[in-house]
Amino acid sequence: MPLAETLGAMAKMKREGYTRQIGVSNFTVALLDEAHRASSEPLVCNQVECHPFLNQDKVIAACRNHGMAVVAYSPIARAARQGRQIAGKNRQGSRQERPAQVCLRWLVQQELS
Numbered sequence: 001m002p003l004a005e006t007l008g009a010m011a012k013m014k015r016e017g018y019t020r021q022i023g024v025s026n027f028t029v030a031l032l033d034e035a036h037r038a039s040s041e042p043l044v045c046n047q048v049e050c051h052p053f054l055n056q057d058k059v060i061a062a063c064r065n066h067g068m069a070v071v072a073y074s075p076i077a078r079a080a081r082q083g084r085q086i087a088g089k090n091r092q093g094s095r096q097e098r099p100a101q102v103c104l105r106w107l108v109q110q111e112l113s
Contacts, residue, residue: 003031004038011041023047023071029062036066047071052106060112070112076100 010022023045024035035043046063050056050072063070076099097105 003034007035007039007043011039014041021045023068025073027059029058032059032062032066032068043068045069045071047073049073050107050110050112051075051103060110063112070110072107072112075107076103 007022010019013019014022021044022039022041023043024032025047027035027046027048032043032046043066045068046059048056048059048070050060050070051074056070060070
């Protein structure tokens with residue numbers, strides 16, 4: 001289904017009160033630009049895989065440029081195993097940080113919304 005047609009249907013659902021906001025998922029920078037040109041309603045978020053081991057800087061910047069929040073998909077599950085490498089290097093006193101703590105702290109520091 002063409003993007004403009006899909007966004008048109010989503011905008012109609014918003015205008016008819018079926019939803020308060022609409023957003024997208026896994027949109028690249030180019031798709032975000034195209035979506036904003038095609039949508040008659042504001043898009044409020046883009047849900048993307050986001051964790052310390054996947055560089056999404058360009059997508060995050062594009063979302064900021066369009067006034068959208070980024071909803072992090074899988075911020076811990078896929079990164080936790082790799083996060084052990086970071087967690088083992090980051091010690092606070094005698095307590096070692098857990099991989100999930102490292103990933104969540106990194107996510108909060110990104111200021112995604």
